[in-house]
Amino acid sequence: MSTATAADHDTGTDDADDEQEMTVEITVTEEVTYTFTSTFHLTAEEAAEADGLSDGELAAWLEENEELWLDDLDPTGAGGYLDINERSVDAATRVSPETTTATETEH
Numbered sequence: 001m002s003t004a005t006a007a008d009h010d011t012g013t014d015d016a017d018d019e020q021e022m023t024v025e026i027t028v029t030e031e032v033t034y035t036f037t038s039t040f041h042l043t044a045e046e047a048a049e050a051d052g053l054s055d056g057e058l059a060a061w062l063e064e065n066e067e068l069w070l071d072d073l074d075p076t077g078a079g080g081y082l083d084i085n086e087r088s089v090d091a092a093t094r095v096s097p098e099t100t101t102a103t104e105t106e107h
Contacts, residue, residue, distance in 0.1 A: 027091040036080025038072040 042050065046065070053061055062069060076082070 023095040023097065025093045025095050026089060029088050029090050030084050031086040033083045033085055034073055034077065034080060035083075036072060036074070038069040040068040040072075042068070 050058065050061055072079075074080070
């Protein structure tokens with residue numbers, strides 16, 4: 001990117017000539033916390049099993065039975081709260097303009 005100063009603008013220097021474009025394929029990993037409400041139907045056996053659990057035990061039980069609530073988890077955080085706790089860039093690869101054009105036309 002250009003490191004132009006205000007003096008460059010005063011002298012009529014064209015900063016557009018200094019700018020370069022780079023296309024990069026980026027892989028990002030995020031640790032995200034979702035807080036949302038889910039209402040699901042239980043069999044009588046499941047309800048009896050879940051009824052006597054402490055909150056910590058209930059969390060473990062829900063982890064084992066995620067098919068009950070997973071469809072209610074909206075990856076955008078709609079209907080609840082979304083907190084991104086950590087984000088890391090795991091990989092980055094320069095993409096040539098020819099590759100970008102070919103990839104875009106394939107979709």
